[in-house]
Amino acid sequence: MFASIRRYRLRSGSMDDLLHLVDSDFAETIQEADGFVAYEVIDCGDGQLVTMSVFRDSDAAAASADMAAEWIRSTLAAQFDLERLDVMLGEMAVSRAMSEMLEPAHH
DSSP, X not given: OEEEEEEEEEEESOHHHHHHHIIIIIHHHHTTSXXXXXXXXXXEETTEEEEXXXXXXXXXXXXXXXHHHHHIIIIITTXXXXXXXXXXXXXXXXXXXXXXXXXXXXX
């Protein structure tokens, strides 16, 4: 499995509104992509957030970064100033999860 990790800064707009849109729109879309395993969003405070998309293969994980960038341009740009700070791609080396991780976290 491979992960695409992206780090963002919200320069303007409500984090709660942004997270609601991510949860109700983008998360629903990305889970339909070929090879999807998991999608997580971490609110790091101070307008910072990190997302992690996990896929079965490297190409699909890399494509998820492009999918996220396009969704930000087409869906968020009018309402939010969201800056992508970093993108990393790598093979999952160690992974553990409790069953609660399989339940959607709605805001």
